[in-house]
Amino acid sequence: MIVANRKSLEEILSMLKPYKRVLLLGCNECVTVCAVGGEREVGVLASELRLVRSRDGEEIEVREQVLERQCDHEYIDQVRPYVGDYEVILSMACGAGIQYVAERYRTKPVLPAVNTTFLGVTLEQGVWSERCQGCGECVLHMTGGICPIARCAKSLLNGPCGGSSGGKCEVDKELDCGWQLIIDRLKELGQMDRYEEIIPVKDWTTSRDGGPRKRVREDLRL
Amino acid sequence: MRLNYPPNVKVVKVPCTGRVDILLILRAFESGVDGVYLAGCLEGECHFLRGNLRAKKRVQYVKGLLDEVGLGSGRLEMYNMSSAQGQRFAEVAREMTERIRVLGPSPVKRNVKRES
Numbered sequence: 001m002i003v004a005n006r007k008s009l010e011e012i013l014s015m016l017k018p019y020k021r022v023l024l025l026g027c028n029e030c031v032t033v034c035a036v037g038g039e040r041e042v043g044v045l046a047s048e049l050r051l052v053r054s055r056d057g058e059e060i061e062v063r064e065q066v067l068e069r070q071c072d073h074e075y076i077d078q079v080r081p082y083v084g085d086y087e088v089i090l091s092m093a094c095g096a097g098i099q100y101v102a103e104r105y106r107t108k109p110v111l112p113a114v115n116t117t118f119l120g121v122t123l124e125q126g127v128w129s130e131r132c133q134g135c136g137e138c139v140l141h142m143t144g145g146i147c148p149i150a151r152c153a154k155s156l157l158n159g160p161c162g163g164s165s166g167g168k169c170e171v172d173k174e175l176d177c178g179w180q181l182i183i184d185r186l187k188e189l190g191q192m193d194r195y196e197e198i199i200p201v202k203d204w205t206t207s208r209d210g211g212p213r214k215r216v217r218e219d220l221r222l
Numbered sequence: 223m224r225l226n227y228p229p230n231v232k233v234v235k236v237p238c239t240g241r242v243d244i245l246l247i248l249r250a251f252e253s254g255v256d257g258v259y260l261a262g263c264l265e266g267e268c269h270f271l272r273g274n275l276r277a278k279k280r281v282q283y284v285k286g287l288l289d290e291v292g293l294g295s296g297r298l299e300m301y302n303m304s305s306a307q308g309q310r311f312a313e314v315a316r317e318m319t320e321r322i323r324v325l326g327p328s329p330v331k332r333n334v335k336r337e338s
Contacts, residue, residue: 009287047248048252051252052292055293057328
């Protein structure tokens with residue numbers, strides 16, 4: 001899933017300073033699972049905003065709405081009947097959702113309430129961890145199912161580097177060395193011969209270096 | 223026991239403090255209450271195993287939110303007592319009432335009144 005962090009209340013308040021009528025949009029997908037922008041978090045932020053404004057004797061009207069997804073226009077269009085009643089949209093979706101809402105309502109300011117951080121997994125209730133950087137050219141078959149791009153701080157294709165010590169990364173002593181994880185896993189799989197193979201230079205044009213990416217499946221188009 | 227405790231304390235019954243959601247506490251403050259405290263069972267004696275421990279964590283979290291919104295974390299507290307400790311219940315009600323008196327009325331309440 002896409003994992004995000006809530007922006008500080010201070011930052012959100014400074015963005016909202018000129019506005020009194022706010023449409024607060026949550027999303028039922030990734031940000032609900034990582035507990036940052038679902039129904040509950042929308043409720044908490046709306047409550048915080050009302051408490052602050054009320055404390056200062058200022059007005060605010062916050063309409064709380066949670067869309068099924070903010071990355072599909074069908075759901076974004078559901079708020080069209082009343083979006084005009086609000087001065088601003090505050091979105092708790094990932095960066096993709098926030099942008100798509102902004103694209104659909106071109107005359108309405110759309111503000112981010114979260115910082116989108118990574119593609120990851122739930123390690124345990126309340127703990128999430130990065131696993132993928134969407135580089136567009138997967139090498140997991142060569143690296144024991146552990147991604148050197150996302151799990152190595154340097155994204156080395158042939159690691160580890162000299163900063164690996166006791167299985168930890170020099171960037172942070174709490175951080176596992178991605179290449180140590182790869183080697184351990186290859187050993188478990190009895191595939192250490194793969195470690196001997198040099199992975200060639202990666203073509204980064206499939207990643208961000210090739211510009212914003214787009215995927216089209218002609219057979220699915222209407 | 224026929225113990226007295228301050229009449230300003232309004233009791234909201236829940237099956238377990240584990241039922242108390244972050245939003246329940248925030249909504250109470252939005253409605254203008256001056257303070258909130260949770261009276262959970264003694265730690266280690268939760269009928270639902272960890273309800274009171276969950277509540278404790280949530281209270282800590284909401285204390286942070288209350289500081290952020292400027293109401294102050296002192297307006298919220300978690301207490302633990304058994305159902306057999308009526309004396310303690312009354313004592314805590316007095317203690318919390320005193321604490322809130324010192325803090326004064328909630329600024330939210332003041333503005334709710336002004337609007338009406």
